[in-house]
Amino acid sequence: MSHHHHDPLDHEHYLNVSYGVKSWLLTRDHKRIALLYLISITLFFFLGGLFAVLIRLELLTPKGDFVQAETYNKLFTMHGLIMIFFFLIPSIPAVLGNFLIPLMIGARDLAFPRLNLLSWYIFIIGGIFTLTAVVTGGVDTGWTFYTPYSSTYSNSAVVLTALGVFITGFSSILTGINFIVTTHKMRAPGMTWFRLPLFVWAHYATSIIFVLGTPVLAISIVLVGLERIFGIGIFDPRLGGDPLLFQHLFWFYSHPAVYIMILPAMGVMSEVITCFARKKIFGYNAVAFSSLAIAILGFLVWGHHMFVSGQSEFEGLIFSALSFMVAIPSAVKVFNWTATLYKGSISFHAPMLYALGFIGLFTVGGLTGLFLATLAVDVHVHDTYFIIAHFHYIMVGGAVMAYFAGIHYWWPKITGRMYPETWARLAAVIVFVGFNLTFFPQFILGYLGMPRRYYAYPDEFQVLNVLSTAGASILGVGYLIPLIYLLWSLRYGRVAGTNPWNATGLEWQTPSPPSTENFEAPPRVEGEAYEYEEVKVA
Amino acid sequence: MWSDLPLFPDRASSVAGDVDALFFALIGMSLFFATLIFFLIFFFSIRYRRRPGRGHADHVHNSIALEVLWTGIPVCITITLFVFGAMVFMRLRQPPPDALSIYVVGKQWMWKVQHPSGRREIDELHVPVGRPVKLVMASQDVIHDVFIPAFRIKQDVVPGRYTALWFEATKKGEYHLFCSQYCGTQHSGMIGKVIAMEPRDFEAWLAGSTEESPVKAGEKLFSRFDCTSCHAADARQRGPKLDGAYGHPVRLQTGQTVTFDDNYIRESILNPMAQITEGYRPIMPTFQGQLSEEQIMELIAYIKSLTP
Numbered sequence: 001m002s003h004h005h006h007d008p009l010d011h012e013h014y015l016n017v018s019y020g021v022k023s024w025l026l027t028r029d030h031k032r033i034a035l036l037y038l039i040s041i042t043l044f045f046f047l048g049g050l051f052a053v054l055i056r057l058e059l060l061t062p063k064g065d066f067v068q069a070e071t072y073n074k075l076f077t078m079h080g081l082i083m084i085f086f087f088l089i090p091s092i093p094a095v096l097g098n099f100l101i102p103l104m105i106g107a108r109d110l111a112f113p114r115l116n117l118l119s120w121y122i123f124i125i126g127g128i129f130t131l132t133a134v135v136t137g138g139v140d141t142g143w144t145f146y147t148p149y150s151s152t153y154s155n156s157a158v159v160l161t162a163l164g165v166f167i168t169g170f171s172s173i174l175t176g177i178n179f180i181v182t183t184h185k186m187r188a189p190g191m192t193w194f195r196l197p198l199f200v201w202a203h204y205a206t207s208i209i210f211v212l213g214t215p216v217l218a219i220s221i222v223l224v225g226l227e228r229i230f231g232i233g234i235f236d237p238r239l240g241g242d243p244l245l246f247q248h249l250f251w252f253y254s255h256p257a258v259y260i261m262i263l264p265a266m267g268v269m270s271e272v273i274t275c276f277a278r279k280k281i282f283g284y285n286a287v288a289f290s291s292l293a294i295a296i297l298g299f300l301v302w303g304h305h306m307f308v309s310g311q312s313e314f315e316g317l318i319f320s321a322l323s324f325m326v327a328i329p330s331a332v333k334v335f336n337w338t339a340t341l342y343k344g345s346i347s348f349h350a351p352m353l354y355a356l357g358f359i360g361l362f363t364v365g366g367l368t369g370l371f372l373a374t375l376a377v378d379v380h381v382h383d384t385y386f387i388i389a390h391f392h393y394i395m396v397g398g399a400v401m402a403y404f405a406g407i408h409y410w411w412p413k414i415t416g417r418m419y420p421e422t423w424a425r426l427a428a429v430i431v432f433v434g435f436n437l438t439f440f441p442q443f444i445l446g447y448l449g450m451p452r453r454y455y456a457y458p459d460e461f462q463v464l465n466v467l468s469t470a471g472a473s474i475l476g477v478g479y480l481i482p483l484i485y486l487l488w489s490l491r492y493g494r495v496a497g498t499n500p501w502n503a504t505g506l507e508w509q510t511p512s513p514p515s516t517e518n519f520e521a522p523p524r525v526e527g528e529a530y531e532y533e534e535v536k537v538a
Numbered sequence: 539m540w541s542d543l544p545l546f547p548d549r550a551s552s553v554a555g556d557v558d559a560l561f562f563a564l565i566g567m568s569l570f571f572a573t574l575i576f577f578l579i580f581f582f583s584i585r586y587r588r589r590p591g592r593g594h595a596d597h598v599h600n601s602i603a604l605e606v607l608w609t610g611i612p613v614c615i616t617i618t619l620f621v622f623g624a625m626v627f628m629r630l631r632q633p634p635p636d637a638l639s640i641y642v643v644g645k646q647w648m649w650k651v652q653h654p655s656g657r658r659e660i661d662e663l664h665v666p667v668g669r670p671v672k673l674v675m676a677s678q679d680v681i682h683d684v685f686i687p688a689f690r691i692k693q694d695v696v697p698g699r700y701t702a703l704w705f706e707a708t709k710k711g712e713y714h715l716f717c718s719q720y721c722g723t724q725h726s727g728m729i730g731k732v733i734a735m736e737p738r739d740f741e742a743w744l745a746g747s748t749e750e751s752p753v754k755a756g757e758k759l760f761s762r763f764d765c766t767s768c769h770a771a772d773a774r775q776r777g778p779k780l781d782g783a784y785g786h787p788v789r790l791q792t793g794q795t796v797t798f799d800d801n802y803i804r805e806s807i808l809n810p811m812a813q814i815t816e817g818y819r820p821i822m823p824t825f826q827g828q829l830s831e832e833q834i835m836e837l838i839a840y841i842k843s844l845t846p
Contacts (some may be wrong), residue, residue, distance in 0.1 A: 072724050098704050148697060149680040149722060153646075237698025238826070240809070241809050243681055244696065276584070278595040309685065310696045313631050318625055324616035327823050328609060335608040338575055341582035343596040348583070358580055363575050367568040370616070374564060374623030376630060380690040383683065447561070448547045449687025451718035454726035458714065463543040509726040533595050 009495060013513040028113035034099035035088060035414070036120050040127065042483070044086040049479065056438075056472040059465045062457040072455040073140040074156065082144030085165050086127055088399055089257065093210075093263035094123070094175060094415050096406045097203045099414060101293055103507035103514060104197045106188025111181040119174040122456035126168030133160040142453060144254070145220075147235035149245040151227040159225055166221045172260075176210025179203050188506070190525035194288075196528050197505055198281060202267025203287040205295035209256045209263075212299070217253035220246060247309055251302035252400040259298040261395055262362075263291055265402030266333055269355055272405050273337050275503045276352035277344030281530050283336040292327035297326040298409035300339045300447060316375055323373035330366050334359060349501075354405035359430045361397025365390060365536040368443065386446025388441045391449040397435055404431070404482065411486065412500045416513045417493030423485045437471025457509035502535055548732065550713060551689035552706040553630045558596070558623060567615060589701035630691060633704035637672035640665070641752065641839075644675065644682035644695040645833045647724035649715065651831065654839070656749040661730035663715060665707055672704040674800060676831045683719035686732055694719050700800045707734035713744045756840025759833055763825065777822060784845035789816040803838050 009016075024032060054075050056117050058066040069076070081125040098116065102109050110116050133139055139161040141150040141538050150158050183204050187196070224246070227233045233239025235246045266287075281287060303311060303319030320513045337359055346352070372378045381387065441464040450461045457465070500510040509517050549558060551831070586592065643650045651659045663672045675684060677697040682701055685692040688711075693703040717728035735743060762764060768777035778788075783798045791814045796802055803810055807829065810822035829837070 052642075058663065064726070069726070073723060073725070084775055106679065144545055146681060149717065153680050153722060159808050172681060204778070211753070241698075242696065261744040278588075279598070282598065283600050283605055286609075298581045307627075308692050309681075309694045310561070310699065311626060316627065316631075318626060319625075321620050328612045331612045332605070332609055334575060334601070335604075338578050338582070340606070341597075342584065343598050344586045345588045345592050346583055346586050346594045356583070359579060360572075360576060363572055365567075367564075367571060370619060371561070371564050373616075374619050375627035376553075376623050376625075376690075377560050377564065378623075379627065379630065379692050380557055380561075380687070382692060383685070448544060448797050449685070449714060451716045451726075453720040456726045458729075477666055533597055 009513070011511055012515060013292065013511065014516045015416075015417070015513050017516050025535055026117075028109070030098050030102050030110050030113065030116055031414075031514065031516075033116050033120055034095050034339060037094040037098060037123070040124060041087050041090055041095065041118075042225050044127065045091075045479075046080050046483075048079050048082035048087055049476065051075045051082070051475060052350070052478055053471065056469040058455065059457070060469045062459045062462050062465075069455045070140060071138075073142075073453070074138035076453060077139050077142050078134055081130065081139075081161065081165065083395075084143055084257070084261075085168055086123075086130065086355070086488035088261045088395055089172060090123060090175075090266060090401045091261075092398065092406060093203060093206055093260075094119070096268065096403075096410060097179065097199075097206075097264060098175075100507055101182060101200055101203060103510065104188065104200055104505055105183065105186060105191050106506050106519065106525065107182065107186035107520055110178045110213065111186055111326040112178050115174050119178070120172045120281050123168055126164045126166070126171065128164070129167060130161055130164030132347075133157040133164060135251055136160070144250060145224060146244075146250075147224060147227070147243050148237070148241070151224045151246075152236045152238075152395035153232075159228060162221045162225055162411050166218050169218050169221075172210045172214045176214075179207040180196075180211065181225060182247075183207075188523050188525055191506075192525075194284070195525055195528050196283070196285050196288075196289075197267075199267035200268035202263045202270070202291050205261045205291040206260050208292075208295050209260050209298065213253045213256040213260075216249060217257075220253070223249070244306070244311060245308055247306055248302065251305045252299070255302040255305065256295075256298040257293050258394065260389070263294060263401045265358070266291065268402040268406040268409075269333075269337060269358055271505065272351045272355040272409050273340050274532060275409070275501050276349060276355070277341050277346045278532040278535070279340050279342075279344040279530070280528075281336065281340070283332075283337035284529070286332055287336050290332045293329040294326060297322065297329070301326055304373060304378070308382050320375045320378075322371055324370070327366065327370060327373065328534075330362075333364055334366070348425070349421060350419070350428050351405045352407035353425055353428040354401050354408065354431075358398060358401040358405065361393050361401060361432075361435065365393030365397055368393065373487075380449075381446050383452055384446035385442040385450045385452060388447060388452050389442035392439045392442075397439070400481075401431070401435075403477060404428070408506075409501070411489070412496030413507055413512045413514070414491070415490055416496055417489050418487050418496050418500060419482075419489045419493060421480060427478050427481040427485075430474060430481065434474030434476070434478050438475050439471070441465075441467045441471075462530035504529065504531055504535060511519075548688035548709075548711070549690075550707055550709040551686075552708055552712060553626065554688070554690045556626045556629070560619075562624060563622075564619070567619075571670050605646070611702070611764060630704075633672040633702060634670045637670035637704050638666070639672050639674055639734060641835045642673045642675040642684065642695070643678055643831075643835070644684070644717065644721075644728075645678040645831075646680065646722050647717070647728040647840055649684075649717075649728070649730050652752060652832065652835070653744060654751060654753075655744045656751040656754070657744050657746075657747040661715075662714050663730065663732045664740060664743055665732060665734055666737040667707045667710055667734050669737065669788075670704055670706045672702055675701050675703065676804075676835065678831045681719050681833075682717045682721050682728065684717040685718035686713055687716070688713035688732075700804060707732075710734055710736060727763060752839035753841075753843045754834045755833075756836035758844075759837050760827075760840055763828070765837075768822070776818070778818055784842045786820065786845075788813075788839045791816050800838050800842075803841055804834055807834060807837065 139156045233241040235241040304323040675695040682695040713732040715730040
């Protein structure tokens with residue numbers, strides 16, 4: 001980029017406006033901060049992925065023979081912690097949300113640019129604590145930190161890890177506040193609430209969870225620390241505490257955290273499907289309000305993680321009923337996206353392939369969620385591989401597929417260059433096949449009764465585990481290919497131009513990459529979102 | 539090779555059939571909706587693919603009727619699932635009153651089992667076929683979980699309280715017993731066997747041991763720890779009478795009423811100040827740290843035996 005007079009992207013934009021480490025580390029531009037997040041979470045994604053590879057290698061054979069039991073327990077703990085707190089939670093909001101929300105609503109930046117940069121620093125500091133814990137021996141509590149194992153019995157670096165998660169939480173809270181204020185106060189003239197892209201609605205709902213849920217996680221972690229360090233009896237019954245109290249506190253945040261991961265993904269879906277079907281979204285209001293419904297109901301279902309924990313039957317009944325309710329707005333979204341395809345003019349670029357993959361996999365994840373809300377069935381499959389399969393269908397089949405859809409869709413806007421389409425389509429297909437081969441056999445394993453977090457297992461489970469490991473290697477390849485071609489495209493990709501997809505959002509009306517100020521003049525919004533039927537396709 | 543690839547677990551308890559019926563109903567429902575969605579995606583993708591002459595989408599108007607329909611159908615389905623799931627759940631959570639009680643203690647990383655006759659076993663659980671069995675479970679350290687896939691039942695074993703699980707085995711055989719709540723390094727080694735036997739064989743098996751019954755052992759502990767000095771019927775009754783108390787309500791100093799059950803007795807031994815019976819002074823010392831989980835269970839068995 002240093003020879004920027006040779007650069008075909010010769011307008012001044014946020015990437016070439018200044019150079020040097022300082023210009024990045026002290027930037028207040030939401031787009032540069034988004035890239036800082038992109039680089040950080042990509043590193044975390046491949047680190048978490050490496051742990052997954054090691055887990056799958058151990059499970060290739062029934063005996064514990066590849067690593068030690070203790071190492072295995074640390075591997076699945078670190079895989080969960082890193083993927084959830086350092087990849088999935090920040091992925092779409094902190095990268096795509098950060099980059100796009102101001103552009104989509106016609107703003108110059110987020111409401112609090114300095115706070116935005118601070119969020120990233122807090123995220124990195126939390127990450128360093130957690131990585132230090134990995135290097136200095138790891139942690140073996142599972143990402144769920146169940147007490148009293150975590151607070152009294154575990155001999156691993158619980159406090160350091162928990163501190164990392166605690167710190168990182170503040171990054172989420174600040175990002176949430178920033179998005180909420182931005183959505184309220186920074187919308188361009190004419191950008192009414194019901195003209196907002198659904199991506200923004202989804203992030204608004206997510207931000208509510210960030211702000212209301214994350215403090216509860218912080219409190220629970222502090223209480224674990226107090227019990228572990230000072231022996232204050234909160235969760236350990238020998239000290240007069242109650243172990244179930246921790247589960248209530250933990251899931252009060254960590255169930256909504258699932259919606260932190262999936263709501264932004266749903267936001268991406270609404271953008272991508274409309275663009276590649278050239279159609280207005282079917283049922284804008286239904287899709288927008290279902291995001292809010294999911295965010296609110298999501299706070300009332302935590303007890304479905306505890307049907308066999310010793311909580312009362314009455315609680316079980318209440319939480320089962322509420323959990324079924326949260327399925328409904330999710331189903332509504334799937335139906336609306338599918339209906340959006342009706343009478344469209346559909347093309348199958350990589351973002352659309354990922355998006356269609358999302359609908360399929362999220363449907364499977366959502367339907368298997370109904371198995372878990374059904375009390376008597378949950379008793380059998382709780383804490384088995386059925387659960388592992390279910391939440392990977394939601395978090396990887398859903399959230400990660402949508403993240404990849406979004407990265408490809410907005411790559412030309414972010415970098416000014418196109419990714420190579422053929423490679424990208426190939427990778428999308430490989431990811432889809434690899435994903436299903438990895439996780440579908442785990443539904444069967446779960447119903448057969450294979451418990452999760454088992455380092456060694458009875459012989460009869462081997463064939464399904466071998467299939468799963470084979471799938472994981474395919475999935476790994478599917479994730480490495482985009483890493484390579486996206487890096488390649490930074491230099492060799494075709495120049496994208498302002499609006500390569502002929503898309504309708506405001507972000508597509510400013511040059512790619514956008515200038516630091518985003519728009520030359522504040523845009524004025526005249527119509528609703530997704531008026532694709534009015535756009536001439538070149 | 540297909541013999542190496544089981545696709546469905548053994549079905550060996552009285553509730554397993556109902557759980558499987560729900561499971562198959564869910565699979566049927568899922569297949570229907572997944573097929574519908576996949577079909578529509580494929581159909582629309584082919585029918586409305588972009589091609590010469592189809593560079594443009596057609597206008598489609600939003601339809602309130604459709605939105606109501608595809609909100610209403612999931613509402614009806616989920617209510618049905620909730621009701622049936624809850625009915626089976628309530629059945630598999632409520633042990634019949636005549637169930638045979640077996641005590642189970644989980645500790646890192648083994649299962650210790652004691653039968654009412656006194657016979658003990660580790661990582662094995664012998665049970666009779668055709669008779670309801672209730673496991674009364676405690677943990678000595680962290681949370682564990684008893685999971686018997688062939689019976690479709692599971693319950694966490696939580697330190698500091700008793701949890702219970704019941705089943706009625708319907709088929710002779712050996713079945714997996716897994717710990718399914720992560721409990722530390724050897725979690726996956728905390729597995730055992732459930733051995734379901736014909737009642738006659740089970741009786742013979744029980745008789746093959748001369749170990750003391752929990753009631754007898756509890757009686758000894760009762761006098762060894764000098765519980766008699768306050769709680770014996772003929773003492774000066776500084777503590778509440780225990781004869782005939784089990785299963786009855788107890789009025790507490792706070793005005794609350796609780797049931798005199800296993801969890802109440804356990805709490806009163808370990809943390810006597812928590813729930814003081816109305817009319818008695820708070821003078822009972824705690825026995826926290828002096829009794830193992832097994833000994834507490836024996837004391838409870840003895841106290842329970844005082845109520846005919």
